[in-house]
Amino acid sequence: MSHPQHAHAHADAQVDAHGHDHGAAHGSLRSHLIGYALSLVLTFLSFGAVMGRVLTPRAGLALIVALCVTQLLVQLVFFLHLGPRKGQRGNTAIFACTVFLIAIVVSGSLWVMHNANLNMMPMQSVPAGAGAGR
């Protein structure tokens, strides 16, 4: 993880020397290639784990979600140049806020609807076929 940081710092120094402040808006070719390579590896791991059928559904779900979030972070850092440094901080804070909202919207919807489904079950018409035995 230290190399890309160096690359970033280097790119920034260069930019400052030129006297313009596109700063964090673009990295170096090196950081883009590292991001691309990491994304490729993570994508292949996800598809490989599912297509190889080596895991139980529960473990598989945990794995692909973890790989998905890792790839999200990789692309945020290497492609969108989010980070704690000055100039990126504003965007990063807004992003964190959005993630918070998304977590509420998604987990809230799933939780509420899951409970609604559970509690409404007796009221629902049972699909044809599933209710044949009763």
Place this chain on the structure above:
Amino acid sequence: MTTTTLKLRGDAAAPPPGAAPDAHAHDAAPDHDHAHHAHQTESTLKLGFWIYLMSDCLIFASLFATFGVLLNGTAGGPTGRELFDLRFVLGETMLLLTSSLTFGVAMLKLHEGRDGQGKPRAVIRWLVLTFALGAAFVCMEVYEFRELLHEGAGPNRSAYLSAFFMLVGTHGLHVSAGLLWIIVMVNQVQVFGLDAVVRRRLACLSLFWHFLDLVWIFVFTVVYLREFL
């Protein structure tokens, strides 16, 4: 034409690259206050675009939530497992991921060359390559949708499929809008060269394009891979 003349005069006065004041909007004399003002406007505009992207995130979040709620609403119709082909989805993913890299390279070409003035022809070349990859992605998606409709698994078949078409279709529409934007920007680079306004627009488009790749990571994980666990 006026823009070009203004830009040439700006070049003759040799303002520091990148800090060059907004050539489209006003005279390009190297006025310090003006440059500072233009810089502030630019960062405000980028912040505004970022906030737009985050609100787009919320649209996708609500579509993902809808999809999650309707996962089991197949109404006796086909499930995703019977419909999807993971190798096909892997192909789509490769196209979009690679297009993200090529766009990144195009953005790097913007700051290469003498005094970081950029290489317009190289920028256009990488943008065209990005366009080709994105177009191939959209074509694959259209093909997939056609196949599904052909099998009678259209959005009217079940709640699950409605949510699927809504979510993946919205992403596809975003990519199509991005493709249109790339065409416009290639044209602008040809006409205006790499001036401050074109650079800023390209920076926004770059954010947009990378953002679409981010959303796709969640699409292939939640919509496609999860079906085959």
